[in-house]
Amino acid sequence: MTAVVLLAGCGSSGDNATTAAPQPTTPTTVPDLVEPTCLAGNLLGFSGLPQTAPPVPDPMPIPDDFAPVRVVTCVDDGDASVADDHTVSWVEERRGGDMTAIIAGYRLPSEPPDEQPCRIDQPTPPIVWLVNENGLGLRAPGLPTGECGAFKWDAITAIRALPLTERIVHRIPLSPTMEARFNGEPG
Numbered sequence: 001m002t003a004v005v006l007l008a009g010c011g012s013s014g015d016n017a018t019t020a021a022p023q024p025t026t027p028t029t030v031p032d033l034v035e036p037t038c039l040a041g042n043l044l045g046f047s048g049l050p051q052t053a054p055p056v057p058d059p060m061p062i063p064d065d066f067a068p069v070r071v072v073t074c075v076d077d078g079d080a081s082v083a084d085d086h087t088v089s090w091v092e093e094r095r096g097g098d099m100t101a102i103i104a105g106y107r108l109p110s111e112p113p114d115e116q117p118c119r120i121d122q123p124t125p126p127i128v129w130l131v132n133e134n135g136l137g138l139r140a141p142g143l144p145t146g147e148c149g150a151f152k153w154d155a156i157t158a159i160r161a162l163p164l165t166e167r168i169v170h171r172i173p174l175s176p177t178m179e180a181r182f183n184g185e186p187g
Contacts (some may be wrong), residue, residue: 030066032057033136036129038074038092039170043127048175059139062106068130070096071159072137075126077169082182087171095162099130105155110144118148125156 034056037043041051062068077089131137143151174182 030063030138032060033132033138035135036072036131036137038072038090038127038168043074044090044172046178047172048178049173057139059141061141062103062130062138066130066138067132068099068103068137069133070094070131070137070165071099071102071162072129072131073126073159074129082174082179083171085171085173086179087173088182090170090172092166092168092170093164094166095159096165097162101158101161102130102155105152105158106140106144108144108152108154110152111146114148120148120150122151125151125153128155128159 037053037056039053040056041053042055044051044053071094073091073093073095075091075093077091082088125143128140129137130140140155143153143155146152180186
């Protein structure tokens with residue numbers, strides 16, 4: 001739950017008083033802003049189980065007038081092993097700070113696809129939510145790509161440089177088929 005506190009200054013305003021510029025806000029015209037979550041039904045398809053949680057909107061380009069102040073990422077914990085309770089770890093991290101480098105990283109141009117076949121092995125980027133001062137967010141677009149379709153990691157590097165404010169490890173149940181895949185068994 002988000003609390004909003006309004007502060008009002010007291011004092012006289014004279015000819016020497018200066019007015020602070022208003023902080024940028026996200027207008028209500030930005031569509032599909034929702035409370036960020038890592039547990040939406042359409043984000044947990046890797047479990048192989050039916051999901052009851054409602055879906056969240058798809059990733060979208062970042063509108064010029066959207067002013068994020070926080071970021072939420074959703075990613076596996078890097079340990080693909082399945083626990084004894086048939087679950088895997090799904091990590092939610094919340095960070096705050098200057099979003100300038102993150103926005104710039106998402107806005108880098110992608111290079112045209114190579115005409116020659118190429119192969120690239122790279123990790124899957126985290127799911128990223130950009131969150132405004134009202135606690136509503138949008139799912140960030142896919143990372144721009146460079147040579148051979150390799151991701152440009154500038155935005156993710158900038159996210160990881162922000163101070164971590166909260167880390168939550170969710171345990172996600174797996175279907176027997178997905179558990180076998182996580183354990184490296186043929187499925």
